[in-house]
Amino acid sequence: MRITGIIAEYNPLHNGHIYQLQQARQQSQADLVIVCMSGNYVQRGQAALLDKWTRAELALQNGADMVVELPFVSAVQPADRFATGAVQLLAALGCQTIAFGSEQPTFDYQQAGQQIIDLPEQSAAFVDYQKTYATQLNEFYQEQLSLQIDQPNHLLGISYAVANARLAQPLNLLAIKREQAQHGDQTVSTAPYASASAIRQVVTQGTALAALQHVVPAGTLAALADSTLLTEDQLWPLLKYRIESLSLAQLRQVYQMSEGLEYRFKKVIHKANSYTELLQALKTKRYTYARLQRVCLYVLLNIQPADIQQGLQRTYIRLLGFNEIGQQHLHQLKKTTDLPIISKVSAKMGAETGLLGLEVRVDRLCEQFGWQSQNFARQPIFYHGKDEAHC
């Protein structure tokens, strides 16, 4: 069985994602396409527009055969750690190929990944406080390997390639040309493709959803119309309250609260009146907005280094949904994998120290805002309509 994996957030799922699913299947001649998808929080440190179950169902409706959840400890991380968690999971799921979108599909990712891991250890050298870690890393690659990494999907592709090269048995890499919209384009045009961030902007700004009709499938449109959004405006009072009420020592215990960043939080919080104002007040040359946004989410969700360390050691396969082909593979996988395959979250599993304790805890916030139960009393979606969806 040829199995191809895709790493995604689907925040929300749009036509570009459907194109990618189709191309991945076609170009790799896959019998099975598995999507490794972030849960309710995404890489940039925000809550997803739609809950993970809804997004998994949309993926199944639009070309995926199986959807598994990328755990929080990998999902809300910079590109390199995000890629490591996702690539390892796809490898554990039995994929032979990883497909991903790229602005440079002819680039030799396999080779670049290998070259990068052959470089001497470098991160300790990135101590220029006037530049972000990402900038310094890119400059280093540029110097050493003449790589120019200023396109977001290309950067992610290289991150996948590096994570892949580190596997005992690396998978094939399949770069798929992105259709028109560039990742991060901020407007929805008349073209059938728009970036997820442009789509999110339409949704969060309350523009009529009809404006998205030509860039997302009907299922996404319907789900967005029904959903309870967890916007930064809603989360802001909780974040402000938490920062105000924590002591410096407690704030310092938050994951990624390094280099005295906690003093900055405490200094600016009282005057900040919105999430955006806080991020602007925190911004320095040293940190990207994405990094600061993740730290804010870690504060909000009370994430400490031990949560991440323990989480990274607790490996498992969390099923969100599958179709009949996915199910066949699952039967096979159960015989061969060492990892627990989780369909149902037991009380023990969801307890604080359980395998899914962290997922349960972070999802409580979504549930407080009215999302239905995200872990307990849920089981993977079984999608019957594969044929219709593909015809």
Added chain:
Amino acid sequence: MRITGIIAEYNPLHNGHIYQLQQARQQSQADLVIVCMSGNYVQRGQAALLDKWTRAELALQNGADMVVELPFVSAVQPADRFATGAVQLLAALGCQTIAFGSEQPTFDYQQAGQQIIDLPEQSAAFVDYQKTYATQLNEFYQEQLSLQIDQPNHLLGISYAVANARLAQPLNLLAIKREQAQHGDQTVSTAPYASASAIRQVVTQGTALAALQHVVPAGTLAALADSTLLTEDQLWPLLKYRIESLSLAQLRQVYQMSEGLEYRFKKVIHKANSYTELLQALKTKRYTYARLQRVCLYVLLNIQPADIQQGLQRTYIRLLGFNEIGQQHLHQLKKTTDLPIISKVSAKMGAETGLLGLEVRVDRLCEQFGWQSQNFARQPIFYHGKDEAHC
């Protein structure tokens, strides 16, 4: 100079309080009446209806010559600790007499206080998990001293008497008969007196404030009409969020989270949909509602045992307001007291480890809900209108 002290919350100040201020002055022939008043949080674990500055001003308008803040570490405590903090503060302020309302004004409080402190240490013996600490304490007093303590003001009076008897130089105790309304009466009748809790109920239930016209002074009515209330409904999302996001170990670090109460919080929080529902779900024979409500406030405000211990060691006199007579006493006091007298909160004083660090932190929550600055950039109210207010 004859100085009489009163311990109060004024939540909100009503006609019964004015009567008490008048009687205290008259019966003790005081030249000066000092009120030691809770800040923005009261004994029962709630935010006050009006901020401390507004309440201090109302006190000055209605018969007090000086108002000082009872620090959070004493204000939000059971009767015995509340009394200890307040009585010590009044003693430090140079009072010769403590006046308080009572259902039994002829009772010999001085003697009872002395008898109680002469009893052997008993609290370690109160380990009946089917009864609250307060119940067991009362039963003990009843057995040992034939005291019947089932009236709330009488209980407070005895608490003051005990705290007073423990002073190196005890003050005089002056019990003043409460006018009509009993503490805790839940309705406002046509009489000119109503309990503060009955008045709060009218305010928080959104009944027209005109219903209070005959039981509170005009100033209180005007302030209530203008105020931003911090109701439990508003605080609930923050409390729920905090309990959901804390680990058991973190919850256990909260002040007064003892005997495994943190497990109960974690067990019931997910299904609770309001502050009241949470309290009902937490309630057992072992804990009073007041105790549980205080623990909820400690959770909300992130109060740990070290905060209380340090706070109790940081003694000071925090001025909220005074009139000319109060000012004269203040000049005298500055020469004789060892305690810092705080009129203005400096950055150092308000910093986390500063003398007023805890007050600043707990008041941030009020400020987040729109109350004006409660500590920085504020100075004591100087009240010019004493004569008019008394005529």
